[in-house]
Amino acid sequence: MELKSVYYFSLQLISNTTIMNKKFSKNIILIAILAIAISGCKHETESFDGPSLVDRFGPFSGLAELEASLNVVDFAAEETVFFTAEFNKNVDWVLEITGMESGSVKRFTGFDSSLTEANTLWNGGTTQLPLFKDEMCSVVLTIPEEPSYIGTVEVQAVSKRNYANEGALFTDFETPLGPDLFVGNFEFEFTPQTGQQSDIPAEGNTYFRLEGTDNVVPNFFVGLVDISAKVTGNTYVELPTNVPEDLFFNCFMYSDGGPHGLAIVDFIFDSNGNGTYEDNVDANFRVEDYDLATWDGWIQISHPMSETGISQEQLESLVAIRLLLISDMNAQPDPPLQVEFGIDFMIFTTGAPLEL
Amino acid sequence: MKYYFTKFCIALTILLCLSFDAYAQDGSSKATQSQDDKAKIQFNGLGRAIISQTGIDGNILEEDSSTIENITDGEFLLDLIVNASPNKTTEVQSIIRLRNEFGGFFGAGMALEVRELWLRGVIADVLKYRVGDMDLALSPYTLFLPEEEGMVNEPAVFAPQREVVHYEQFYTDDNTRRMQGGKLDFGLNFAQGIEDLDISAFVARIRGTDFFITPTRLVAGGAFDFSTVTFNDSLGMKADVGLNVIHTFDDLRSGNANTGIRNTVSTIDFDITLLDKKDISFHIVGETGMSNLDTAERIENDAGDEENNIISEEDDTFLDVGIQIELKKQSLILSASFIDIGPDFFSVGAQSKRIEYNGEKTFYNRIGTNRMLRRPTLFDLNRDRGIYTFRISDMLMGYDPRFANAMPYGDATPNRQGVKVGLEYGKIEDKINATVNAAFLQELRGQGTLQLKNFTHLRAAVNFNIHKFISYKNKLRLTLGMQVESTSRDGQEIEQVDLNSNLIEVGLEAELFSKFELLLGAKLFSAEGTEYIPSIQSFNDIQDFPSRFVADDKETLTGAGFKYEFKKDTYVTLQYNTLILEKETDPLNDYDLNQFYVLYTMKF
Numbered sequence: 003m004e005l006k007s008v009y010y011f012s013l014q015l016i017s018n019t020t021i022m023n024k025k026f027s028k029n030i031i032l033i034a035i036l037a038i039a040i041s042g043c044k045h046e047t048e049s050f051d052g053p054s055l056v057d058r059f060g061p062f063s064g065l066a067e068l069e070a071s072l073n074v075v076d077f078a079a080e081e082t083v084f085f086t087a088e089f090n091k092n093v094d095w096v097l098e099i100t101g102m103e104s105g106s107v108k109r110f111t112g113f114d115s116s117l118t119e120a121n122t123l124w125n126g127g128t129t130q131l132p133l134f135k136d137e138m139c140s141v142v143l144t145i146p147e148e149p150s151y152i153g154t155v156e157v158q159a160v161s162k163r164n165y166a167n168e169g170a171l172f173t174d175f176e177t178p179l180g181p182d183l184f185v186g187n188f189e190f191e192f193t194p195q196t197g198q199q200s201d202i203p204a205e206g207n208t209y210f211r212l213e214g215t216d217n218v219v220p221n222f223f224v225g226l227v228d229i230s231a232k233v234t235g236n237t238y239v240e241l242p243t244n245v246p247e248d249l250f251f252n253c254f255m256y257s258d259g260g261p262h263g264l265a266i267v268d269f270i271f272d273s274n275g276n277g278t279y280e281d282n283v284d285a286n287f288r289v290e291d292y293d294l295a296t297w298d299g300w301i302q303i304s305h306p307m308s309e310t311g312i313s314q315e316q317l318e319s320l321v322a323i324r325l326l327l328i329s330d331m332n333a334q335p336d337p338p339l340q341v342e343f344g345i346d347f348m349i350f351t352t353g354a355p356l357e358l
Numbered sequence: 359m360k361y362y363f364t365k366f367c368i369a370l371t372i373l374l375c376l377s378f379d380a381y382a383q384d385g386s387s388k389a390t391q392s393q394d395d396k397a398k399i400q401f402n403g404l405g406r407a408i409i410s411q412t413g414i415d416g417n418i419l420e421e422d423s424s425t426i427e428n429i430t431d432g433e434f435l436l437d438l439i440v441n442a443s444p445n446k447t448t449e450v451q452s453i454i455r456l457r458n459e460f461g462g463f464f465g466a467g468m469a470l471e472v473r474e475l476w477l478r479g480v481i482a483d484v485l486k487y488r489v490g491d492m493d494l495a496l497s498p499y500t501l502f503l504p505e506e507e508g509m510v511n512e513p514a515v516f517a518p519q520r521e522v523v524h525y526e527q528f529y530t531d532d533n534t535r536r537m538q539g540g541k542l543d544f545g546l547n548f549a550q551g552i553e554d555l556d557i558s559a560f561v562a563r564i565r566g567t568d569f570f571i572t573p574t575r576l577v578a579g580g581a582f583d584f585s586t587v588t589f590n591d592s593l594g595m596k597a598d599v600g601l602n603v604i605h606t607f608d609d610l611r612s613g614n615a616n617t618g619i620r621n622t623v624s625t626i627d628f629d630i631t632l633l634d635k636k637d638i639s640f641h642i643v644g645e646t647g648m649s650n651l652d653t654a655e656r657i658e659n660d661a662g663d664e665e666n667n668i669i670s671e672e673d674d675t676f677l678d679v680g681i682q683i684e685l686k687k688q689s690l691i692l693s694a695s696f697i698d699i700g701p702d703f704f705s706v707g708a709q710s711k712r713i714e715y716n717g718e719k720t721f722y723n724r725i726g727t728n729r730m731l732r733r734p735t736l737f738d739l740n741r742d743r744g745i746y747t748f749r750i751s752d753m754l755m756g757y758d759p760r761f762a763n764a765m766p767y768g769d770a771t772p773n774r775q776g777v778k779v780g781l782e783y784g785k786i787e788d789k790i791n792a793t794v795n796a797a798f799l800q801e802l803r804g805q806g807t808l809q810l811k812n813f814t815h816l817r818a819a820v821n822f823n824i825h826k827f828i829s830y831k832n833k834l835r836l837t838l839g840m841q842v843e844s845t846s847r848d849g850q851e852i853e854q855v856d857l858n859s860n861l862i863e864v865g866l867e868a869e870l871f872s873k874f875e876l877l878l879g880a881k882l883f884s885a886e887g888t889e890y891i892p893s894i895q896s897f898n899d900i901q902d903f904p905s906r907f908v909a910d911d912k913e914t915l916t917g918a919g920f921k922y923e924f925k926k927d928t929y930v931t932l933q934y935n936t937l938i939l940e941k942e943t944d945p946l947n948d949y950d951l952n953q954f955y956v957l958y959t960m961k962f
Contacts, residue, residue, distance in 0.1 A: 043675070043677060043698050044675065045674060045675070045698075045700040045701055045702070045802050045803065046674075046701070046702065046803070047701065047802050047803045049803070050803060050804035050805060050806060050807055050808055051701065051773075051803060051804070051805045051806070051892070051899075051900040052805055052806045052892055052900030052901070052902065052903060053806060053902060053903065054806055054807065055806035055807050055852055055853050055890065055903060056807070056850060056852055056853065058806065058902070058903060059852050059903075059906065060850070060852045
């Protein structure tokens with residue numbers, strides 16, 4: 003702005019020379035040019051342009067080995083661990099922490115010359131589901147452009163991070179649901195595997211699996227499961243907020259990538275206010291069908307409740323959640339194939355999706 | 359900038375209203391020469407016929423069976439200039455081109471096009487206007503087409519083909535750029551203080567929209583030049599001052615594009631004569647100014663109206679100031695200047711180059727068994743119109759540091775600070791005339807490192823009119839040219855740069871008989887060392903340094919031929935040129951290029 007002001011001033015001065023006398027004109031011109039000349043040498047020169055040549059082409063060497071700030075960490079007690087290493091130049095690095103029992107992966111990446119608390123602080127979170135358990139974790143540091151470099155260390159997680167504190171947990175399927183669970187196997191199409199299973203949980207030791215084949219009554223519908231809000235110990239779900247835009251529903255959903263399955267999550271509003279879910283009486287709200295063909299393994303599903311169309315008043319009387327397994331008969335071969343999905347750790351959070 | 363333009367427009371209006379003794383100024387105007395009330399039509403033009411055989415040979419072709427070793431081509435063209443003056447204040451001109459490629463029969467390879475079309479005239483004997491094609495230049499930092507690389511004082515034997523390139527790309531000696539648009543000029547004389555004042559303004563379209571993502575690009579600008587009266591008659595003190603503004607912008611209402619650039623450069627140039635005597639004159643000369651580069655986005659505001667929102671902005675300044683001393687008796691002009699061109703100084707109108715080094719060459723673009731992209735050589739720079747352009751680029755163009763590393767974008771090369779010195783001796787018709795220029799520059803901001811590059815640049819040209827030494831009746835002229843460049847940078851080994859290049863030109867023009875000349879010439883070029891060439895992402899932002907550039911080349915371009923000049927600008931020449939390219943560390947990729955051609959050019 004300073005330079006622009008000088009210009010406008012100079013412009014005005016030089017324009018005014020048309021009505022000034024000769025001597026004064028000369029001085030004005032010289033002053034204006036001098037002012038501009040003096041102000042014409044300010045540049046931003048403290049940094050440099052482009053990537054660092056040393057980073058780009060310089061030889062790589064590790065200056066300090068990979069180390070963990072703690073060998074044993076208690077995430078449930080909100081302990082954290084960070085990792086350190088040092089190189090002679092900035093490099094693209096990848097630090098991968100793998101749960102040796104769960105297979106969970108936490109991944110840090112960056113372009114730095116050192117790993118510090120600022121870029122590798124781990125609070126027990128996960129990049130790739132399932133969640134970590136209380137387990138031994140292997141930590142591996144690699145640099146893609148330097149294939150020969152590898153750093154390893156192990157960290158013992160004596161307790162996992164407690165995600166249940168980060169919102170209102172609906173259910174994590176860790177205990178039997180008893181009378182709060184209704185399995186609607188009306189067409190006898192569910193397999194015996196439908197129910198709480200422990201083979202591949204996303205969190206803890208068990209999850210809920212819906213599995214079946216739409217081959218008895220070929221009508222797309224395989225079966226459903228209603229989970230009453232009473233599973234939380236209350237008639238209605240105690241939500242951290244009733245504002246639909248601020249309330250996020252989160253869960254982990256599993257698919258084997260099969261091409262014909264659809265999953266639906268319905269949120270049930272107790273229309274008649276009797277404290278229980280009555281089919282065809284109470285209103286249900288949903289976001290969309292989840293196309294199970296679009297992923298393989300566990301993923302996190304999160305959305306604000308406003309996307310279901312439910313109102314703030316209706317959220318105050320959330321009486322149940324219904325899970326439906328649909329078989330896309332338009333795409334199914336004949337006879338149709340089995341479809342399935344798993345679900346785990348259903349939790350409501352405020353303001354943002356559950357952060358892993 | 360809108361305040362600047364507002365001020366400019368107000369000043370223009372006031373001056374028009376006050377211009378009782380105003381007169382139109384355009385020295386090149388033919389309209390003012392057509393004083394007859396009767397309509398006039400004139401036919402002029404240029405005819406050209408060229409037939410050439412180009413060949414390639416060398417180590418690189420030993421395993422290469424796909425490259426054709428000899429290519430014969432040529433063209434016959436007629437540019438017919440139709441100039442009409444329907445009245446004494448209006449003139450319209452078009453150039454209609456008829457072109458037939460060598461070997462084209464029955465219409466195949468034939469083209470008919472309008473090469474140029476413009477209209478100009480004078481309104482009320484005051485305001486000159488021009489619409490259509492026009493050649494524009496303001497100052498070296500605003501709108502200017504810098505010289506191409508690879509030549510200093512090029513031997514005359516290489517001139518005919520370069521003239522063809524220049525003609526095809528509308529290059530002029532005034533470093534103008536060819537544009538399409540409209541222009542206004544007028545001038546004023548004053549009785550005191552200011553002696554005369556010239557104002558010009560123009561607007562031109564330099565790119566059309568594709569109706570999708572590319573918006574129409576326009577350039578508008580103007581100059582406000584005035585000369586003072588002599589302040590002190592005994593010393594001859596006076597000043598010539600100019601204000602220059604150029605604004606390049608994308609019209610975001612064109613097509614579906616929603617982002618575009620705004621590049622504004624405003625400068626003041628001056629030539630202050632402190633002393634002007636019979637034997638000597640002393641001047642302070644220079645130019646200073648600033649550039650502004652914005653990226654604008656078209657958005658819809660709360661009221662539902664569309665408006666432009668600036669999403670990025672970059673400013674910088676430059677300074678070029680120096681002294682010039684003319685020793686009139688000695689025919690000697692000495693100059694020295696200090697330059698400080700900011701690293702973020704961006705002026706599309708002045709920094710766009712003539713040569714597109716990434717452009718596709720007309721001959722042998724790829725050669726060798728792996729179809730290697732051939733780097734432009736002296737041979738290509740002399741004759742290949744395919745790698746030349748007059749268009750304004752929207753980012754800093756690529757360059758070859760072997761040919762120009764100190765100032766690849768001419769005077770307006772950003773990120774330079776240092777001293778330039780110059781010497782001019784004699785006139786072209788004297789026994790000896792010479793020009794020497796040197797620059798000692800340093801980067802202001804490092805590239806890829808905080809270490810700064812240092813540049814040394816030396817250019818010298820000397821002409822010997824030998825016939826004046828020995829009283830030979832016909833022309834006998836020896837021309838010499840030289841360019842030496844050195845670039846260095848300290849730092850860690852990986853940061854170090856050390857590139858040296860030398861170009862030597864020797865030419866002989868011997869008029870054996872009246873108007874019949876023997877032309878001989880040679881250009882010897884060598885480059886050695888290493889450098890990093892940045893790849894530019896947008897505007898002047900460096901995206902990366904793809905790899906270390908290693909130069910180990912020697913190029914020898916020689917030419918010999920005859921030229922017979924029927925009259926000025928009408929001649930026939932027959933020549934043989936050859937280029938030998940040698941790579942010290944990669945001799946398997948050495949190759950030679952040669953060319954035999956006949957060129958007949960006629961202006962009428």
